[in-house]
Amino acid sequence: MPYRLVRGDEIADGILSTDPPKLLLVPGGWARAKYDLLGEQGVSEVRRYVRHGGNYLGFCGGTGLALSGPYGLGLCPWKRRAFTDRLQHACSGHMFTNVEASSDLVPGRLPEQPLIPVWWPARFEYQPHEDITVLASYSTPGPDFWVADLPLENVPKQPLSDLESQYGIRIWPEFMTDQPCIIEGKFGQGRYMLSYAHLETPASVDANHWLSHILYTMTGEEPAGGVLSVLPAWNLERLPRRWPxxxxxxxxxxxxxxxxxxxxxxxxxxxxxxxxxxxxxxxxxxxxxxxxxxxxxxxxxxxxxxxxxxxxxxxxxxxxxxxxxxxxxxxxxxxxxxxxxxxxxxxxxxxxxxxxxxxxxxxxxxxxxxxxxxxxxxxxxxxxxxxxxxxxxxx
Incomplete structure (x- = not known):
């Protein structure tokens, strides 16, 4: 798809007004760093863009940036939920999810429980709100799910439960069960979709299918050949050198x-x-x-x-x-x-x-x-x- 990478200073200088895109996609990272680089003027420009009909798609840190509270754009009235235990943030890998709502942003052909990836996700401070629709929530860990440096698939569940009781620690990510991970809402005349799941993860079939659907739906573009794409595996070691x-x-x-x-x-x-x-x-x-x-x-x-x-x-x-x-x-x-x-x-x-x-x-x-x-x-x-x-x- 046609795209242009923009920096915080370009947004502050008004590029979203002078050359408004069909979609502003904000990737992962640290929400506070993004907020600081946008500055007061950049924050105002993003809010103006969405309020007047723009589309905002945020992943992970881009999701946190859209929330309310300190270092947030306030597009979504929800806030980021605080962690009571840092291990709750040290989660990575795929999780099975429950799709909870019908929406034009949800593909028609998804498995009953799509397997989608999270990489050290924050969480929403959930509160029912008429302008927010939960599209997906976490269910159970997938086969490649880790907590810190522990692969859960290789840890027997019962001995782990005994250790959790004995030492008062929580390793198994039960705190994520039924927590929302993908939501949509409106801000003024515009629309946002926020995902703590990284749908752009290479070679993640359900996630990539969903991401392709979102991009084409929010931009009104048509996929080449009518086929939604899956990102190829990204093998860093084997990338050939093309720089002369x-x-x-x-x-x-x-x-x-x-x-x-x-x-x-x-x-x-x-x-x-x-x-x-x-x-x-x-x-x-x-x-x-x-x-x-x-x-x-x-x-x-x-x-x-x-x-x-x-x-x-x-x-x-x-x-x-x-x-x-x-x-x-x-x-x-x-x-x-x-x-x-x-x-x-x-x-x-x-x-x-x-x-x-x-x-x-x-x-x-x-x-x-x-x-x-x-x-x-x-x-x-x-x-x-x-x-x-x-x-x-x-x-």
């Missing part, structure tokens, strides 16, 4: 290789592992998500044919980027080994102080849920490379 050497392709290949060295080190020391072809798994407390994100960006960037603007920007940036990458790789290797030692060395032998580990992590990644440290420098460059290459889709 004369435009810095070898430098991007070096970045990918450096990150693969880090991932191999984490795997050798049982801190990281392969969840699937595009997602790492990690021991609880290890910043595997950050590593996975940076690696995904590097793999996807080198797989693209750059625009002139992207090639010029990367050639001007790559020498400093490689220098920063070398410092980051060295620091991250030391940090991962320190984490491994902290898990292994008995306290009586003189453990590694937790304050020291925390300081190392902040220097590398910044504070929790906020890009910072050495990592932020790398992300900003790759983010701009990708944006300059991908901002205009097929027309």
């Amino acid at each position: 050497d004369e435009d810095g392709g070898e430098a991007l290949a070096a970045v990918k290789a450096a990150l693969e060295d880090i991932i191999a080190l984490g795997m050798d020391h049982l801190l990281l592992f392969r969840r699937n072809s595009w997602l790492l798994g990690w021991r609880r407390g290890i910043p595997g998500g950050y590593i996975n994100f940076l690696y995904s960006m590097a793999c996807q960037a080198q797989n693209l044919t750059p625009t002139k603007e992207a090639a010029e920007y990367w050639k001007a940036s790559c020498d400093k980027f490689l220098e920063d990458m070398d410092h980051f790789r060295h620091g991250l290797a030391g940090y991962l080994l320190a984490e491994r030692l902290a898990m292994s060395v008995p306290e009586s032998s003189g453990d590694i102080p937790s304050d020291s580990l925390r300081e190392q992590r902040i220097a590398l990644f910044g504070q929790h849920m906020n890009y910072g440290g050495m990592y932020a420098k790398l992300v900003r460059v790759l983010d701009k490379v990708l944006w300059l290459t991908l901002r205009y889709g097929p027309s």
Whole structure:
């Protein structure tokens, strides 16, 4: 489908008014970061766009952004539900769901309980409201569902229940049962659909079928050949390099290789592992998500044919980027080994102080849920490379 990537400053400058899209799609991430980058004017522009008939589709962080309360656009009167236990947020994988309402945004041919993926989802603060329709709610975990670094399929249910009773902990995600995960509503003359399920997850058949249906319904476009699509599996390691050497392709290949060295080190020391072809798994407390994100960006960037603007920007940036990458790789290797030692060395032998580990992590990644440290420098460059290459889709 034709698309254009837009940044917060472009929205604040009025692009939704001067060139209104058929649909504003806001992907996952951190709602607060999106809100801050939109700024007061950008928030006002999004609200104006939807109020005057625009369509808003939000996933995960894009869903949180649309809610009411701090750092929310207020398109939906519901708020985000607070967590009473951080393990309640550490859920990932597919869940069976119950489709609860008939709507033109729900495909006619879905299984009785569609299997759709969630990746560390927040939750709605549910309250009955005449302007909000729950389209789907969670049922039971699917075969690839994890809580933190525990695969539930490999944990016997009865012994787990005994452990939960004995130690007063909650691992099995019963708190998600019957909780809404996909909703729709109206704001002024416009419409929003909000999903804590990631329907764009690669090779997730029910989810991709639903996403395709939503896109064509909200935009009025017709699918090519009348067939709704399923996203192919995304194998990061096998993405071929298309970025030409004369435009810095070898430098991007070096970045990918450096990150693969880090991932191999984490795997050798049982801190990281392969969840699937595009997602790492990690021991609880290890910043595997950050590593996975940076690696995904590097793999996807080198797989693209750059625009002139992207090639010029990367050639001007790559020498400093490689220098920063070398410092980051060295620091991250030391940090991962320190984490491994902290898990292994008995306290009586003189453990590694937790304050020291925390300081190392902040220097590398910044504070929790906020890009910072050495990592932020790398992300900003790759983010701009990708944006300059991908901002205009097929027309």
